[in-house]
Amino acid sequence: MKDENTHYGVKEIARRANVSIATVDRVIHNRPGVSEKTKKKINDIIIELDYQPNVLASRLASRKIISLAVLIPRVSEETDFWEAPLRGVMRAESEIKKYGIQVLPFFFDLNDKHSFTEQAELILKKEVQGILLAPSFIEESRQLITACQKLKIPVVFIDSNVPEQDNLCYIGPHLFQSGYVGAKLLTYRLKENHKVLVVNISKEKDNYSYLQIEDGFRSYFKDHSQPCEIIRIDIKDTDKLSVTKDLTRVLFEHPDIEAIFVTNSRVFSVASFLENAGRKDISLIGYDFLKENIRFLKEGMIDFLICHKPEEQGFRGLMALYQTLVLGSPVEKVHFMPIDIITKENQAFYQN
Amino acid sequence: MKDENTHYGVKEIARRANVSIATVDRVIHNRPGVSEKTKKKINDIIIELDYQPNVLASRLASRKIISLAVLIPRVSEETDFWEAPLRGVMRAESEIKKYGIQVLPFFFDLNDKHSFTEQAELILKKEVQGILLAPSFIEESRQLITACQKLKIPVVFIDSNVPEQDNLCYIGPHLFQSGYVGAKLLTYRLKENHKVLVVNISKEKDNYSYLQIEDGFRSYFKDHSQPCEIIRIDIKDTDKLSVTKDLTRVLFEHPDIEAIFVTNSRVFSVASFLENAGRKDISLIGYDFLKENIRFLKEGMIDFLICHKPEEQGFRGLMALYQTLVLGSPVEKVHFMPIDIITKENQAFYQN
DNA sequence: CTGAAAGCGCTTACAG
DNA sequence: CTGAAAGCGCTTACAG
Numbered sequence: 001m002k003d004e005n006t007h008y009g010v011k012e013i014a015r016r017a018n019v020s021i022a023t024v025d026r027v028i029h030n031r032p033g034v035s036e037k038t039k040k041k042i043n044d045i046i047i048e049l050d051y052q053p054n055v056l057a058s059r060l061a062s063r064k065i066i067s068l069a070v071l072i073p074r075v076s077e078e079t080d081f082w083e084a085p086l087r088g089v090m091r092a093e094s095e096i097k098k099y100g101i102q103v104l105p106f107f108f109d110l111n112d113k114h115s116f117t118e119q120a121e122l123i124l125k126k127e128v129q130g131i132l133l134a135p136s137f138i139e140e141s142r143q144l145i146t147a148c149q150k151l152k153i154p155v156v157f158i159d160s161n162v163p164e165q166d167n168l169c170y171i172g173p174h175l176f177q178s179g180y181v182g183a184k185l186l187t188y189r190l191k192e193n194h195k196v197l198v199v200n201i202s203k204e205k206d207n208y209s210y211l212q213i214e215d216g217f218r219s220y221f222k223d224h225s226q227p228c229e230i231i232r233i234d235i236k237d238t239d240k241l242s243v244t245k246d247l248t249r250v251l252f253e254h255p256d257i258e259a260i261f262v263t264n265s266r267v268f269s270v271a272s273f274l275e276n277a278g279r280k281d282i283s284l285i286g287y288d289f290l291k292e293n294i295r296f297l298k299e300g301m302i303d304f305l306i307c308h309k310p311e312e313q314g315f316r317g318l319m320a321l322y323q324t325l326v327l328g329s330p331v332e333k334v335h336f337m338p339i340d341i342i343t344k345e346n347q348a349f350y351q352n
Numbered sequence: 353m354k355d356e357n358t359h360y361g362v363k364e365i366a367r368r369a370n371v372s373i374a375t376v377d378r379v380i381h382n383r384p385g386v387s388e389k390t391k392k393k394i395n396d397i398i399i400e401l402d403y404q405p406n407v408l409a410s411r412l413a414s415r416k417i418i419s420l421a422v423l424i425p426r427v428s429e430e431t432d433f434w435e436a437p438l439r440g441v442m443r444a445e446s447e448i449k450k451y452g453i454q455v456l457p458f459f460f461d462l463n464d465k466h467s468f469t470e471q472a473e474l475i476l477k478k479e480v481q482g483i484l485l486a487p488s489f490i491e492e493s494r495q496l497i498t499a500c501q502k503l504k505i506p507v508v509f510i511d512s513n514v515p516e517q518d519n520l521c522y523i524g525p526h527l528f529q530s531g532y533v534g535a536k537l538l539t540y541r542l543k544e545n546h547k548v549l550v551v552n553i554s555k556e557k558d559n560y561s562y563l564q565i566e567d568g569f570r571s572y573f574k575d576h577s578q579p580c581e582i583i584r585i586d587i588k589d590t591d592k593l594s595v596t597k598d599l600t601r602v603l604f605e606h607p608d609i610e611a612i613f614v615t616n617s618r619v620f621s622v623a624s625f626l627e628n629a630g631r632k633d634i635s636l637i638g639y640d641f642l643k644e645n646i647r648f649l650k651e652g653m654i655d656f657l658i659c660h661k662p663e664e665q666g667f668r669g670l671m672a673l674y675q676t677l678v679l680g681s682p683v684e685k686v687h688f689m690p691i692d693i694i695t696k697e698n699q700a701f702y703q704n
Numbered sequence: 705c706t707g708a709a710a711g712c713g714c715t716t717a718c719a720g
Numbered sequence: 721c722t723g724a725a726a727g728c729g730c731t732t733a734c735a736g
Contacts, residue, residue, distance in 0.1 A: 009713055020723040025715065033721055055450055056408040057713035060728045064715090098407060174701060185538040188540040220697075255544040339698040345572075346691040349526060361729055372707040377731065385705055409729035412712045416731090 008049045016049075017042045028053065052238060059099040066101045068321050069128040071119055071144075072158075072314075073136060074107035078238055081265050081310065082290055083113050084135075084160060084352045088314025089132065096322050103318065104128060111203055113137050120144040124151075130321035131155045132314070135162045136204070147326045156320050158313040161334075168324060171316050172334045173308035175209055178214025179263070181339045182285055185304045186259050187226065189283035196233040196259045197250065201243060201266040210263040217261060231257065243269045244276075251279070262286035267305070271296035289342060289352055305342040313352035314336060355570075360401045365519060368401075369394045375519070378620050380405065392511050393697040407679060411451040418453045423471055423512075424666075425488060426459035433485075433617050433662065437704045440666025441484065448674050456480060457668065463555055465489050471495040476503075482673035484508045485609055487514045488556070507673050510665040513686075520676060523668050525660035526688045529559055531568030531615070533691050534637055537575045537656045538611050539578065541635035548611045549602065550584040553595060553618040562615040569613060583609065595621045596628075603631070609631055614638035619657070623648035641694060641704055657694040663704035665689060 010028070014021040018061070019038055021288060026034050027042040028051075032043075034239065034321045045051075070089050073082045086105070093103040106123055108116040116137050123131060126145055131148060135141035135157050145165050148155050152167040161170040198217065221228045231254055235246045247270065252255060259281055262270050266284020273295075276283055285304045296302040320331045342350055362380070371390055378386050379394040380403075386394075397403075400460040404679050422441050425434045438457070445455040458475055460468040468489050472644050475483060476499055483500060487493035493633040497517050500507050508518040538548060550569065552562045566584070573580045583606055587598045598621065601611060604614040614635055619638020623645075626634055637656045638645065672683045692701055 011713075021714080022716085023721085026722090029715090034425050035721060045721060048626045054412070054713050056412045057728085058715075060406070060408045060412060060730090060736085061713075061715040063728070073543045176389065177697070177701065181695065184695060336701050338692075338701045338703050340690075341693040341695070341698065343536060343693070345529070346693065349529065349688050349690045358731080363729075374732085376709060378706090381731090389706060391707085406729050407713085410731075411730040412714090413729075415712070416716085 002227055007052060009051075009054065011041060012019065013045050013051060016045050016311050019313070043162070045079055048051055051255040055099070059326070062100070062262050064100065065128075066099075067104055067126065067128045068101065068130045068132065068318060068325075069104045069106060069123040069126065070132045071106045071108065071116075071123060071313075072132075072134040072319070073110045075109070080290055084310035085088075085134070085317075087352075088311035089318050090317070091311075092315045092318035092322070094325075096138040097325055099322075101322060101326070102266055108136075108334070110136060113140055114201055116140045117143075120147075129153065129170075130325055132317045132321060133167075134159045136160070138208070141165075143188055144193065154321060154324055156317045158317045159310070169320055169333050169335060171320065171332050171335045172337055173213035173261030173325075173339065174214035176341055178308065178339050179213035179218075180220045181218045181341070182213070182261055182304075183214075183220030184281065185306075185341065186261055186285055187220075189259050189285075190228070192259055195229045195231065195254060196261060197254070197257045197337070198230060198271070199235065199247075199260055199262045199267065199270060200233070201238055201262065202264065203238055211265045213241060217263075237327055238266060241270060244273055247273050248277070251274065251277070251345055253295040254351065257282060259283035263290070265290055268292035269298055275299075276300050288351060289347075294347055295329070297342065303343070305347075307340040307342055307350070307352070309340065309352055355427075359404060359406075360591050360641055361403075361406065365394060365401065365403060368397050371469075376405070392695060400525065407451070408570045410676065414452070416452065416463045417479045418451075418455055418482075419478065420453065420482045420484065420677075421456045421458060421466070421475040421478065421668060422666075423458045423468075423475060424484075424485045425462045425487040425500040428462070436641070436662035437666030437669075439474065440663035440668070441670050444661075444667045444670035447673075448678075449567065451674070451678055453674060453678070458489075462488060464491055465503055467639055468492045472499075481505065481676055482520075483667045484673060485509055486511045488512070490514055490560070493517075493654070504608075506673060506676055507557070512671045521672055521683050521685050521687060523665050524689055525691065527564035528571070530566035530658055530660065530691050531565035531570075531573045533568075533693070534565070534613055534658055535569045535572030536657075537658075537693065538613055538637055539572075540636065541611050541655055542580075543610055546648070547581045547583065547609050548613060549606070549609045550582060551587065551599075551612055551614045551622060552585070552616070553587040553590055553621065554616065555588065555590055564663055565615045568616075583661055587684070590618060590621070592621060592624070596625055599625050603629070609634060611635035611637070616640070617635070617642055617645065618642035619654060627651075627653050641699075641702060645698055648695065649699055651703075652696060655695070659692040659694055660689040661692065661704055 010021045010024045014024045024042055027039050048109055072085055075082050106119040108119050117140050132157055141162050145155055150168055156168050157170040159172050167321055170272045197304045212328055234248050260270055265288035284305055287306050297305055321329050323329050362373045364378045366376045376394055410617050424437055429433050458471040460471050469492050485507055493514050497507055501518055507521040508520050511524050512612045585593055585602050612622055619642035623636055639658050641659045647655055649657055675681050675683050
């Protein structure tokens with residue numbers, strides 16, 4: 001019953017090379033203590049036979065546990081966004097723990113750079129084999145990555161990218177294009193005066209993600225030479241009071257604003273404001289599949305949510321580490337997530 | 353180094369039950385030849401220890417190959433829709449073939465019921481352990497499923513469901529809601545007279561899928577008591593001539609139609625017609641991420657495509673079989689796919 | 705009805 | 721620099 005599927009194993013390689021399988025094993029894993037000559041002989045046979053290691057057997061025999069660190073923002077009362085990537089990570093872990101893989105989660109505070117550095121140091125002490133990272137703080141992330149480079153620890157980015165960095169890969173949104181899509185959706189809701197407001201609500205001064213989003217947003221109008229007046233506002237504090245105060249002011253100055261585009265997941269606080277202000281005439285678009293956002297989406301206060309599959313980012317991020325570390329197969333350097341459009345009507349079936 | 357992760361195996365069960373591991377194995381797999389007494393004893397220990405079998409070891413030791421049949425429509429020149437599910441199936445196979453799983457693909461002709469029955473019989477002869485099925489022909493599918501029930505072969509449906517059938521699960525769209533979303537999207541493009549055309553292009557008389565879609569589509573307007581005149585047309589042949597003829601007629605009778613909703617993936621032929629007829633003023637919505645559709649989407653002839661992740665349907669469908677057959681873990685009876693909204697702007701990042 | 709033993713394709717000490 | 725042997729947690733004949 002030998003079909004074309006005949007796979008040769010270490011035994012056959014050893015037989016052909018006239019060595020023991022222990023030596024074959026050494027060559028396969030690049031372990032020292034093999035003469036160049038036998039090494040070459042074995043490698044040639046490996047190529048000739050197109051040897052594919054049996055991951056099952058390998059993981060079964062090796063009682064080593066591979067530890068992967070995950071460093072992402074802590075879920076705060078302010079937003080439950082980071083629940084989703086964590087869920088994805090956990091799902092990945094439960095799928096691959098049978099291969100002896102263990103996940104060590106670390107969390108930092110999005111309002112505190114120091115907590116990031118702190119956790120990063122903790123990770124380095126743990127001697128993990130790979131890291132999944134949300135590089136929210138660019139400089140601090142750069143430092144961590146430099147350290148990992150020296151230790152040859154692969155790092156995967158999710159949610160946002162730090163370009164020109166020697167990481168394993170990035171799995172997340174194409175922010176520019178995402179803003180572009182946002183603009184397109186917004187045009188569906190424009191009526192006469194074509195005046196829109198872009199809102200960025202964030203305490204973090206160093207988060208440049210929204211710049212790319214806003215860039216894409218503005219580009220849409222440029223590309224389509226649509227006459228559209230864009231007002232913008234930065235709300236530097238995330239609490240209800242600040243949001244209310246700032247929005248009240250801008251809407252007083254520009255009562256003819258037709259639509260609002262929020263560059264991140266805090267669109268719910270704008271929705272809440274509009275609801276209280278009785279401005280249901282203003283269309284609203286923002287980001288992310290948060291519980292609060294969905295509530296306003298269902299109520300009709302939010303017209304569209306754009307979403308980049310945060311759960312899948314976590315899942316795929318961890319699987320990318322697994323792929324290099326265990327399977328030794330290559331991973332794509334950049335993997336953009338889809339730009340999902342969520343409305344009241346299709347939200348029930350959305351998969352993060 | 354014994355943390356809470358201590359997992360007991362067959363050896364420990366055997367030791368505690370004072371039997372050999374062969375007997376434990378018999379009980380685990382419900383194989384005959386064990387006295388009720390020892391069976392009970394072993395089962396009790398299994399429960400007490402919360403025994404989790406090691407799939408790796410199990411698949412490694414068992415040299416049995418599990419064969420799964422896939423029965424889906426053949427990719428025709430008319431449409432490449434079924435490429436995607438097949439791709440998903442292949443991707444699943446390459447992930448799990450290391451567990452000794454083999455996929456046997458079978459194809460039928462969507463214009464020929466007989467070819468379905470023929471292939472179904474071939475599958476039954478092959479003695480496969482599971483079937484992934486696109487139940488395009490309802491009666492014929494029912495027959496196949498009845499046969500599988502007797503043989504205790506699990507069957508997974510994708511793309512469309514056959515309700516009240518004892519299959520393992522359904523993985524596919526919620527058609528009603530999908531039509532509902534289509535209607536919502538269409539309203540974005542409506543201007544004055546609110547007159548829309550619903551087009552169903554299909555040779556198959558027995559495909560009821562579009563009825564559910566149309567139902568959802570109409571329900572949207574009912575729910576929102578929007579004044580909207582809905583014209584409908586059935587185009588019974590898929591060739592260009594028929595489509596042109598029928599559409600020319602209906603647009604002559606109703607020159608004030610503002611938007612067209614096509615209930616399936618043949619929206620490209622309507623787009624092609626509109627382009628040639630110079631009716632770029634008419635908005636167009638349809639289904640599926642086909643090459644031709646994307647071309648028209650990019651050109652702006654199609655406004656929205658709705659898509660239900662056909663590749664993922666194939667992938668998940670096969671994985672569902674793997675889950676029951678190999679892992680023995682339960683699968684959800686119905687798994688609805690997201691209702692994805694594709695526009696010119698986000699199409700580049702869409703993942704089928 | 706039950707068990708001893710070999711084997712799946714690897715890895716891991718240990719010995720030389 | 722290299723090999724013989726035991727073992728990972730199961731399954732599979734085979735023998736009784």
